[in-house]
Amino acid sequence: MAVIEHHETVPGGGEVYLSEASPRDFFELLKPRVMSLVVFTAFAGLIVAPGEINPLIGAIAILCIAVGAGASGALNMWYDADIDAVMTRTAKRPIPSGRIRPEEALAFGLTLSAFSVAILGLAVNWLSAGLLAFTIFFYAVIYTMWLKRSTPQNIVIGGAAGAFPPMIGWACVTGGVSVESVVLFLITFLWTPAHFWALALFKMRDYDAVGVPMLPNVAGEWTTKVQILVYAVLTAVIAVVPTVLGFASFGYGLFAAALGLGFVWYSVGVLRMPEGDRAMVPAKKLFAFSIVYLFAVFSGLMVDHLVASLGWVL
Numbered sequence: 001m002a003v004i005e006h007h008e009t010v011p012g013g014g015e016v017y018l019s020e021a022s023p024r025d026f027f028e029l030l031k032p033r034v035m036s037l038v039v040f041t042a043f044a045g046l047i048v049a050p051g052e053i054n055p056l057i058g059a060i061a062i063l064c065i066a067v068g069a070g071a072s073g074a075l076n077m078w079y080d081a082d083i084d085a086v087m088t089r090t091a092k093r094p095i096p097s098g099r100i101r102p103e104e105a106l107a108f109g110l111t112l113s114a115f116s117v118a119i120l121g122l123a124v125n126w127l128s129a130g131l132l133a134f135t136i137f138f139y140a141v142i143y144t145m146w147l148k149r150s151t152p153q154n155i156v157i158g159g160a161a162g163a164f165p166p167m168i169g170w171a172c173v174t175g176g177v178s179v180e181s182v183v184l185f186l187i188t189f190l191w192t193p194a195h196f197w198a199l200a201l202f203k204m205r206d207y208d209a210v211g212v213p214m215l216p217n218v219a220g221e222w223t224t225k226v227q228i229l230v231y232a233v234l235t236a237v238i239a240v241v242p243t244v245l246g247f248a249s250f251g252y253g254l255f256a257a258a259l260g261l262g263f264v265w266y267s268v269g270v271l272r273m274p275e276g277d278r279a280m281v282p283a284k285k286l287f288a289f290s291i292v293y294l295f296a297v298f299s300g301l302m303v304d305h306l307v308a309s310l311g312w313v314l
């Protein structure tokens with residue numbers, strides 16, 4: 001790891017460290033692309049929840065969730081800098097490439113975590129702040145420090161972290177947790193394994209190189225492909241439950257069912273992929289579709305809710 005160090009003598013004779021990092025490097029520590037979807041699902045939870053939230057308070061809530069999510073990404077990058085330096089996909093991140101020092105990333109992640117939780121608690125409510133704190137802890141400590149390097153079920157359990165945001169958005173409005181918000185949680189929770197194992201299949205060599213026990217490396221390609229299909233089916237089913245429970249319309253149910261069929265279709269494509277296929281095109285397609293899928297399901301829930309509330313007004 002090439003860490004660029006710069007020192008300057010200050011009045012009084014001491015030496016201070018001058019960081020080479022730019023604001024852009026710190027922004028990269030927040031894993032902005034991944035967190036955009038996390039924040040989107042949180043926003044959907046906030047919109048779909050029954051009741052009103054002052055738009056300014058709502059904006060503060062989303063900002064706190066975005067900053068908290070980003071902070072957990074920075075803590076993840078701090079802890080994982082050793083393996084990120086080896087994997088081709090992650091080697092150019094700010095810490096392994098020497099643009100940010102590990103201590104800077106740690107301080108940045110801890111500070112943003114504390115601020116995001118405190119401001120959410122003071123401006124919105126302490127249940128949502130508690131959930132945000134738990135989610136940051138879950139991703140940074142339970143997933144990153146513990147499960148990721150110790151079990152091939154890391155994603156299944158750790159995926160809970162990524163599933164909490166819509167529940168946090170919901171709690172911002174209602175001050176509580178309900179069956180509906182648990183269903184929103186389950187959509188992302190059951191979606192995560194197919195999302196990630198699709199990528200883990202075509203990045204197997206990266207994970208082999210660092211000895212992280214991802215399912216394809218430990219249990220093999222076939223078991224992973226079967227499990228992807230099982231989770232895709234479960235995701236497709238849970239995504240229509242909002243209609244079954246009556247908090248989304250029949251139209252949304254049809255839309256979610258069609259998307260679910262697509263998700264299962266791409267997963268079957270992965271199952272049919274020959275063992276040892278180097279190009280892994282179906283796995284790449286499933287990974288790309290998984291992201292579109294989750295954006296679309298949560299967009300569908302929001303549009304459905306807005307249409308229903310307009311109907312109420314008219």
Ligand code: HEM
Nearest residue numbers: 033034037038041089155158159162163188192196199291
């Ligand atoms: C334990 C759970 C998860 C794991 C292990 C995982 C893993 C990954 C990995 C390794 C990538 C490639 C990232 C990169 O190199 O930039 C990725 C991409 C992505 N993930 Fe996940 N993910 C998980 C959960 C989630 C969740 C919950 C969301 C959102 C709700 C999400 C949204 C995304 C998005 C939007 C991308 C694409 C980023 C891009 O455009 O590069 N992921 N995921």
Ligand SMILES: CC(C)=CCC/C(C)=C/CC/C(C)=C/COP(=O)(O)OP(=O)(O)O
Nearest residue numbers: 034038068069072076135136139161162165
């Ligand atoms: C509100 C809040 C705190 C949200 C957190 C959301 C969360 C847990 C998202 C997880 C998403 C993610 C990119 C996992 C990456 O796994 P990895 O870390 O193994 O991937 P890497 O190899 O790319 O670092």
